[in-house]
Amino acid sequence: MSDYKDIATPSRTKEILKKYGFSFKKSLGQNFLTEPNILRNIAAAAELTSDDRIIEVGPGIGALTEHLARSNGEVLAFEIDQRLIEVLDDTLSIYDNVTVVNEDVLKADVKTIANDVFTTEGGVKVVANLPYYITTPIMMHLLMSGLDVESMVVMMQKEVADRITAVPGTKAYGSLSIAVQYYMNAELAFIVPKTAFVPQPNVDSAIIKLTKRTEPIVDVVDEDFFFKVAKSAFTQRRKTLWNNLISYFGKDDETKAWLEKSLEMSQIDPKRRGETLSIQEFGELSNQLMANKNK
Numbered sequence: 001m002s003d004y005k006d007i008a009t010p011s012r013t014k015e016i017l018k019k020y021g022f023s024f025k026k027s028l029g030q031n032f033l034t035e036p037n038i039l040r041n042i043a044a045a046a047e048l049t050s051d052d053r054i055i056e057v058g059p060g061i062g063a064l065t066e067h068l069a070r071s072n073g074e075v076l077a078f079e080i081d082q083r084l085i086e087v088l089d090d091t092l093s094i095y096d097n098v099t100v101v102n103e104d105v106l107k108a109d110v111k112t113i114a115n116d117v118f119t120t121e122g123g124v125k126v127v128a129n130l131p132y133y134i135t136t137p138i139m140m141h142l143l144m145s146g147l148d149v150e151s152m153v154v155m156m157q158k159e160v161a162d163r164i165t166a167v168p169g170t171k172a173y174g175s176l177s178i179a180v181q182y183y184m185n186a187e188l189a190f191i192v193p194k195t196a197f198v199p200q201p202n203v204d205s206a207i208i209k210l211t212k213r214t215e216p217i218v219d220v221v222d223e224d225f226f227f228k229v230a231k232s233a234f235t236q237r238r239k240t241l242w243n244n245l246i247s248y249f250g251k252d253d254e255t256k257a258w259l260e261k262s263l264e265m266s267q268i269d270p271k272r273r274g275e276t277l278s279i280q281e282f283g284e285l286s287n288q289l290m291a292n293k294n295k
Protein backbone atom coordinates (compact mmCIF):
# COMPACT_ATOMS: atom_id res chain seq x y z
CA MET A 1 0.00 0.00 0.00
CA SER A 2 2.99 2.30 0.46
CA ASP A 3 3.19 2.51 -3.36
CA TYR A 4 0.21 4.85 -3.23
CA LYS A 5 0.85 8.55 -3.07
CA ASP A 6 -0.12 10.02 0.32
CA ILE A 7 -3.39 11.94 0.32
CA ALA A 8 -1.81 14.67 2.42
CA THR A 9 0.91 15.87 0.05
CA PRO A 10 0.14 19.48 -0.90
CA SER A 11 -0.14 18.58 -4.61
CA ARG A 12 -2.45 15.56 -4.14
CA THR A 13 -4.64 17.48 -1.66
CA LYS A 14 -4.99 20.27 -4.20
CA GLU A 15 -5.82 17.75 -6.92
CA ILE A 16 -8.55 16.10 -4.79
CA LEU A 17 -10.08 19.43 -3.74
CA LYS A 18 -10.14 20.55 -7.38
CA LYS A 19 -11.64 17.29 -8.66
CA TYR A 20 -14.59 17.65 -6.28
CA GLY A 21 -14.84 21.46 -6.43
CA PHE A 22 -14.55 21.41 -2.66
CA SER A 23 -14.79 24.71 -0.77
CA PHE A 24 -13.81 24.81 2.92
CA LYS A 25 -16.43 25.50 5.55
CA LYS A 26 -14.88 27.57 8.29
CA SER A 27 -17.91 26.89 10.50
CA LEU A 28 -16.96 23.18 10.54
CA GLY A 29 -13.35 23.83 11.55
CA GLN A 30 -12.04 22.54 8.22
CA ASN A 31 -8.27 22.94 8.28
CA PHE A 32 -6.71 19.99 6.47
CA LEU A 33 -3.21 18.73 7.19
CA THR A 34 -0.89 18.62 4.20
CA GLU A 35 2.30 17.30 5.81
CA PRO A 36 2.70 13.51 5.52
CA ASN A 37 5.49 13.54 8.12
CA ILE A 38 3.27 15.09 10.76
CA LEU A 39 0.53 12.56 10.02
CA ARG A 40 3.02 9.73 10.34
CA ASN A 41 4.12 11.13 13.71
CA ILE A 42 0.52 11.36 14.92
CA ALA A 43 -0.15 7.74 13.96
CA ALA A 44 3.17 6.69 15.56
CA ALA A 45 2.27 8.46 18.83
CA ALA A 46 -0.91 6.35 18.96
CA GLU A 47 1.18 3.12 18.83
CA LEU A 48 -1.38 1.33 16.67
CA THR A 49 -1.41 -2.39 15.97
CA SER A 50 -3.52 -4.65 13.78
CA ASP A 51 -5.52 -5.64 16.90
CA ASP A 52 -6.73 -2.09 17.53
CA ARG A 53 -10.16 -0.53 17.23
CA ILE A 54 -9.56 3.07 16.18
CA ILE A 55 -12.03 5.97 16.21
CA GLU A 56 -11.37 9.12 14.20
CA VAL A 57 -13.46 12.29 14.33
CA GLY A 58 -13.48 14.43 11.19
CA PRO A 59 -11.56 12.49 8.52
CA GLY A 60 -11.81 15.39 6.01
CA ILE A 61 -10.45 13.97 2.75
CA GLY A 62 -8.78 11.06 4.56
CA ALA A 63 -5.31 12.49 5.18
CA LEU A 64 -4.95 10.99 8.67
CA THR A 65 -7.39 8.15 8.06
CA GLU A 66 -5.09 6.39 5.60
CA HIS A 67 -2.24 6.41 8.13
CA LEU A 68 -4.61 4.84 10.66
CA ALA A 69 -5.78 2.28 8.08
CA ARG A 70 -2.18 1.30 7.36
CA SER A 71 -1.93 -0.08 10.91
CA ASN A 72 -4.35 -2.79 9.71
CA GLY A 73 -6.52 -2.18 12.76
CA GLU A 74 -10.24 -1.44 12.32
CA VAL A 75 -11.03 2.24 11.73
CA LEU A 76 -14.35 3.99 12.40
CA ALA A 77 -14.52 7.64 11.31
CA PHE A 78 -17.31 10.19 11.97
CA GLU A 79 -17.63 12.98 9.41
CA ILE A 80 -20.40 15.58 9.64
CA ASP A 81 -19.95 17.08 6.16
CA GLN A 82 -21.99 15.12 3.64
CA ARG A 83 -19.94 16.53 0.72
CA LEU A 84 -16.88 14.66 2.00
CA ILE A 85 -18.48 11.23 1.94
CA GLU A 86 -18.03 10.66 -1.81
CA VAL A 87 -14.51 12.07 -1.59
CA LEU A 88 -13.62 9.59 1.17
CA ASP A 89 -15.22 6.73 -0.80
CA ASP A 90 -12.74 7.56 -3.52
CA THR A 91 -9.57 8.41 -1.57
CA LEU A 92 -9.89 5.48 0.84
CA SER A 93 -11.18 2.94 -1.70
CA ILE A 94 -8.07 0.74 -1.37
CA TYR A 95 -8.62 0.21 2.36
CA ASP A 96 -11.21 -2.34 3.44
CA ASN A 97 -10.72 -1.72 7.16
CA VAL A 98 -12.30 1.77 7.27
CA THR A 99 -15.97 2.62 7.97
CA VAL A 100 -17.06 6.23 7.53
CA VAL A 101 -20.25 7.33 9.28
CA ASN A 102 -21.89 10.56 8.09
CA GLU A 103 -22.97 11.94 11.48
CA ASP A 104 -22.33 14.76 13.88
CA VAL A 105 -20.18 12.93 16.44
CA LEU A 106 -21.70 14.98 19.27
CA LYS A 107 -25.17 13.65 18.42
CA ALA A 108 -24.02 10.11 17.68
CA ASP A 109 -24.43 7.18 20.04
CA VAL A 110 -20.76 6.38 19.63
CA LYS A 111 -20.81 3.26 21.79
CA THR A 112 -23.65 1.55 19.91
CA ILE A 113 -22.14 2.44 16.52
CA ALA A 114 -18.71 1.22 17.60
CA ASN A 115 -20.18 -2.06 18.84
CA ASP A 116 -21.96 -2.51 15.49
CA VAL A 117 -18.95 -1.65 13.35
CA PHE A 118 -16.04 -3.31 15.12
CA THR A 119 -15.75 -7.05 14.64
CA THR A 120 -13.68 -7.51 17.80
CA GLU A 121 -14.36 -6.50 21.39
CA GLY A 122 -12.24 -4.37 23.68
CA GLY A 123 -11.02 -0.85 24.30
CA VAL A 124 -10.70 1.79 21.61
CA LYS A 125 -8.01 4.27 20.61
CA VAL A 126 -9.09 7.72 19.49
CA VAL A 127 -6.87 9.50 16.96
CA ALA A 128 -8.00 12.78 15.39
CA ASN A 129 -7.23 16.22 14.12
CA LEU A 130 -10.22 17.75 15.89
CA PRO A 131 -12.40 20.59 14.59
CA TYR A 132 -11.18 23.40 16.85
CA TYR A 133 -14.54 24.98 17.58
CA ILE A 134 -15.70 21.91 19.54
CA THR A 135 -12.49 20.25 20.79
CA THR A 136 -13.55 20.01 24.43
CA PRO A 137 -17.15 18.85 23.87
CA ILE A 138 -15.91 16.08 21.54
CA MET A 139 -13.28 14.88 24.00
CA MET A 140 -15.75 14.86 26.90
CA HIS A 141 -18.43 13.18 24.74
CA LEU A 142 -16.01 10.34 23.94
CA LEU A 143 -14.66 10.04 27.49
CA MET A 144 -18.19 9.82 28.87
CA SER A 145 -19.62 7.66 26.05
CA GLY A 146 -19.31 4.45 28.04
CA LEU A 147 -16.64 3.19 25.64
CA ASP A 148 -13.42 1.92 27.13
CA VAL A 149 -11.10 4.63 25.74
CA GLU A 150 -7.55 3.28 26.13
CA SER A 151 -5.86 6.33 24.67
CA MET A 152 -6.47 9.52 22.71
CA VAL A 153 -3.98 11.18 20.42
CA VAL A 154 -5.62 14.39 19.34
CA MET A 155 -4.69 17.68 17.74
CA MET A 156 -6.14 20.97 18.97
CA GLN A 157 -5.25 24.62 19.50
CA LYS A 158 -2.07 24.84 21.56
CA GLU A 159 -3.84 27.01 24.14
CA VAL A 160 -6.41 24.27 24.86
CA ALA A 161 -3.69 21.60 24.89
CA ASP A 162 -1.85 23.67 27.52
CA ARG A 163 -4.99 23.83 29.67
CA ILE A 164 -5.66 20.10 29.43
CA THR A 165 -2.11 19.10 30.37
CA ALA A 166 -1.60 21.80 33.04
CA VAL A 167 -0.44 21.04 36.59
CA PRO A 168 -1.70 22.78 39.79
CA GLY A 169 -0.32 26.21 40.57
CA THR A 170 -0.10 27.30 36.93
CA LYS A 171 -2.23 29.82 35.06
CA ALA A 172 -3.45 27.21 32.59
CA TYR A 173 -4.69 24.82 35.33
CA GLY A 174 -8.46 24.78 35.72
CA SER A 175 -11.63 22.72 35.60
CA LEU A 176 -10.76 21.42 32.10
CA SER A 177 -7.40 20.04 33.34
CA ILE A 178 -9.26 18.32 36.17
CA ALA A 179 -12.11 16.99 34.00
CA VAL A 180 -9.67 15.30 31.61
CA GLN A 181 -6.91 14.28 34.03
CA TYR A 182 -9.46 12.66 36.33
CA TYR A 183 -9.86 9.97 33.64
CA MET A 184 -6.55 10.05 31.81
CA ASN A 185 -2.83 10.79 32.11
CA ALA A 186 -2.19 13.76 29.85
CA GLU A 187 1.00 14.75 28.06
CA LEU A 188 1.90 17.18 25.32
CA ALA A 189 3.33 15.18 22.41
CA PHE A 190 4.42 17.85 19.92
CA ILE A 191 3.62 21.23 18.41
CA VAL A 192 2.43 21.66 14.82
CA PRO A 193 3.07 24.88 12.87
CA LYS A 194 0.21 26.71 11.14
CA THR A 195 1.95 26.19 7.80
CA ALA A 196 1.12 22.46 7.88
CA PHE A 197 -2.56 23.16 7.09
CA VAL A 198 -4.79 24.36 4.26
CA PRO A 199 -6.28 26.82 4.92
CA GLN A 200 -3.89 27.96 7.66
CA PRO A 201 -5.55 28.46 11.04
CA ASN A 202 -4.88 31.63 13.07
CA VAL A 203 -3.44 29.77 16.03
CA ASP A 204 -0.68 27.27 16.75
CA SER A 205 -1.66 23.63 17.22
CA ALA A 206 -0.48 20.82 19.44
CA ILE A 207 -0.90 17.08 19.68
CA ILE A 208 -1.66 15.69 23.09
CA LYS A 209 -1.63 12.09 24.18
CA LEU A 210 -4.05 10.89 26.84
CA THR A 211 -3.66 7.43 28.33
CA LYS A 212 -6.24 5.75 30.52
CA ARG A 213 -5.27 5.61 34.19
CA THR A 214 -4.77 2.09 35.47
CA GLU A 215 -5.77 3.24 38.98
CA PRO A 216 -8.21 6.11 39.70
CA ILE A 217 -6.26 9.24 40.65
CA VAL A 218 -8.63 9.68 43.61
CA ASP A 219 -11.64 7.75 44.94
CA VAL A 220 -14.61 10.04 44.54
CA VAL A 221 -18.00 9.25 46.11
CA ASP A 222 -20.06 11.26 43.62
CA GLU A 223 -18.38 12.22 40.32
CA ASP A 224 -20.94 14.84 39.26
CA PHE A 225 -20.60 16.60 42.60
CA PHE A 226 -16.79 16.41 42.44
CA PHE A 227 -16.83 18.14 39.02
CA LYS A 228 -19.21 20.79 40.36
CA VAL A 229 -16.96 21.54 43.34
CA ALA A 230 -13.89 21.77 41.09
CA LYS A 231 -15.71 24.06 38.66
CA SER A 232 -17.01 26.31 41.43
CA ALA A 233 -13.46 26.87 42.72
CA PHE A 234 -12.46 28.49 39.42
CA THR A 235 -15.51 30.71 38.91
CA GLN A 236 -13.44 33.79 39.72
CA ARG A 237 -9.80 32.85 39.58
CA ARG A 238 -8.60 35.82 41.60
CA LYS A 239 -10.88 35.02 44.52
CA THR A 240 -9.96 32.64 47.34
CA LEU A 241 -11.37 29.14 47.45
CA TRP A 242 -13.61 30.24 50.36
CA ASN A 243 -15.13 33.15 48.45
CA ASN A 244 -15.80 31.02 45.39
CA LEU A 245 -17.38 28.27 47.52
CA ILE A 246 -19.75 30.61 49.37
CA SER A 247 -20.70 32.33 46.10
CA TYR A 248 -21.62 28.94 44.69
CA PHE A 249 -23.16 27.10 47.67
CA GLY A 250 -24.61 30.02 49.71
CA LYS A 251 -23.66 32.55 52.35
CA ASP A 252 -26.07 31.56 55.16
CA ASP A 253 -24.65 30.42 58.51
CA GLU A 254 -25.58 26.79 58.06
CA THR A 255 -23.88 26.54 54.65
CA LYS A 256 -20.81 28.37 55.94
CA ALA A 257 -20.51 25.97 58.90
CA TRP A 258 -20.79 23.00 56.52
CA LEU A 259 -18.12 24.40 54.19
CA GLU A 260 -15.82 25.31 57.11
CA LYS A 261 -16.06 21.87 58.67
CA SER A 262 -15.48 20.08 55.36
CA LEU A 263 -12.46 22.24 54.51
CA GLU A 264 -11.00 21.64 57.95
CA MET A 265 -11.50 17.88 57.69
CA SER A 266 -9.86 17.90 54.26
CA GLN A 267 -6.97 19.95 55.72
CA ILE A 268 -7.37 22.61 53.06
CA ASP A 269 -6.78 26.27 53.93
CA PRO A 270 -9.87 28.27 52.78
CA LYS A 271 -7.60 31.21 51.92
CA ARG A 272 -5.90 29.25 49.12
CA ARG A 273 -6.87 29.84 45.51
CA GLY A 274 -8.66 27.07 43.62
CA GLU A 275 -5.79 26.78 41.14
CA THR A 276 -3.43 25.54 43.88
CA LEU A 277 -5.54 22.47 44.74
CA SER A 278 -4.54 19.10 43.32
CA ILE A 279 -7.13 16.71 41.86
CA GLN A 280 -6.71 14.58 45.00
CA GLU A 281 -7.50 17.60 47.20
CA PHE A 282 -10.63 18.39 45.18
CA GLY A 283 -11.63 14.74 45.55
CA GLU A 284 -11.12 14.83 49.32
CA LEU A 285 -13.01 18.11 49.64
CA SER A 286 -16.00 16.89 47.62
CA ASN A 287 -16.08 13.63 49.63
CA GLN A 288 -16.07 15.60 52.92
CA LEU A 289 -18.79 17.93 51.66
CA MET A 290 -20.92 14.88 50.84
CA ALA A 291 -20.20 13.23 54.20
CA ASN A 292 -20.99 16.35 56.25
CA LYS A 293 -24.21 17.22 54.46
CA ASN A 294 -27.30 17.42 56.74
CA LYS A 295 -25.25 16.76 59.85
Ligand code: SAM
Pocket (backbone or CB within 6 Å): 028, 029, 030, 031, 032, 033, 034, 057, 058, 059, 060, 061, 062, 063, 064, 065, 078, 079, 080, 081, 084, 103, 104, 105, 106, 129, 130, 131, 132, 134
Ligand atom coordinates in the same frame (compact mmCIF):
# COMPACT_ATOMS: atom_id res chain seq x y z
N1 SAM B 1 -8.63 14.79 9.47
C1 SAM B 1 -8.51 15.81 8.45
C2 SAM B 1 -7.08 16.32 8.42
O1 SAM B 1 -6.36 16.08 9.39
O2 SAM B 1 -6.71 16.93 7.43
C3 SAM B 1 -9.49 16.97 8.68
C4 SAM B 1 -9.44 17.64 10.03
S1 SAM B 1 -10.38 19.11 10.15
C5 SAM B 1 -9.48 19.98 11.40
C6 SAM B 1 -11.83 18.68 11.06
C7 SAM B 1 -12.85 17.78 10.37
O3 SAM B 1 -13.93 17.53 11.29
C8 SAM B 1 -13.50 18.32 9.11
O4 SAM B 1 -13.48 17.35 8.11
C9 SAM B 1 -14.95 18.65 9.52
O5 SAM B 1 -15.88 18.56 8.46
C10 SAM B 1 -15.19 17.60 10.60
N2 SAM B 1 -16.21 17.94 11.62
C11 SAM B 1 -16.52 19.16 12.12
N3 SAM B 1 -17.48 19.08 13.05
C12 SAM B 1 -17.79 17.75 13.18
C13 SAM B 1 -18.72 17.01 13.98
N4 SAM B 1 -19.51 17.62 14.87
N5 SAM B 1 -18.78 15.66 13.83
C14 SAM B 1 -17.97 15.02 12.92
N6 SAM B 1 -17.08 15.67 12.15
C15 SAM B 1 -16.98 17.01 12.26
